[in-house]
Amino acid sequence: MKLHHSFKLFCLILVLALLVSGCRSNAQKPDATAAPANDASAAPSAETTAAPAETTAEAAPEQTGFVFSTTDRDGNAWDQTAFADNRVVMVNFFEPWCGPCVSEMPELERLYQDYKDKGVLLIGVYATEEGVEDVLAQTGVTYPILHYTEAFDALQTGYVPTTVFFNSTGEIVGDTEIGAHSYDEWAAILDGLL
Numbered sequence: 001m002k003l004h005h006s007f008k009l010f011c012l013i014l015v016l017a018l019l020v021s022g023c024r025s026n027a028q029k030p031d032a033t034a035a036p037a038n039d040a041s042a043a044p045s046a047e048t049t050a051a052p053a054e055t056t057a058e059a060a061p062e063q064t065g066f067v068f069s070t071t072d073r074d075g076n077a078w079d080q081t082a083f084a085d086n087r088v089v090m091v092n093f094f095e096p097w098c099g100p101c102v103s104e105m106p107e108l109e110r111l112y113q114d115y116k117d118k119g120v121l122l123i124g125v126y127a128t129e130e131g132v133e134d135v136l137a138q139t140g141v142t143y144p145i146l147h148y149t150e151a152f153d154a155l156q157t158g159y160v161p162t163t164v165f166f167n168s169t170g171e172i173v174g175d176t177e178i179g180a181h182s183y184d185e186w187a188a189i190l191d192g193l194l
Helices: 002-021 099-118 132-139 150-155 183-193
Strands: 069-071 077-079 088-093 120-126 145-147 162-166 172-178
Touching: 069 145, 088 150, 088 183, 099 120, 099 132, 099 183, 172 183
Parallel strands: 088 120, 120 145
Antiparallel strands: 069 077, 088 162, 162 172
C-alpha cells in the first residue's frame, strides 16, 4: 500500500513539473553567442512586405536588431519592419501539441486586445502545421500567427512556450520567458517594458 501511494506521489510531481516547465521542443538549442542570420537576399522588398502599418522614413527607427522573413497563415509577408511602429513586440513560440501553449492562448488574446493600443504587438510563431487550424479556432486567437523559419533558431531555448520581447529596432529587451503565464503575469512583464 505504501508503494502505491509513493507511486501516485511520484506521478503527481512529474505532471506538475511538466506543467511548470512547458513543453520540450524538438528544435536544437542554438549557440547563444551566434548572431541571427542576416541574409539580405531572403528578405522581401519593401514593396512586397505586408507590415501591420505604413511608416515613413523619418518616423521609423533604424533597424539594428533581429532580422527575419516569413509569412503569416494567409501568405502575407512579414519581416522585422513590423517592429518599427511598436514600443514592444512580444514573440510567443508555441506548438499545437503543447498543452501549456494552447492553455495560455486565450490569455494572450486578451493581452493582445488590451495592449495593442499601448504600442504592443503580439506575434505567435509555430513550426508544426498539424493541428494549428483547430487550436486557433478553439482559442479564438486574432493576433498575427507566423510560420517558423530558420532565422528564429537564434531565439530558441528548446522549450515551448518561449516568449521573447523586442523594442522597435528589433533589439531584445527584458528576459526571455520559458513556460506559460497568466494574464496578470504577462501584463506585469509588459508594464515593466513600456
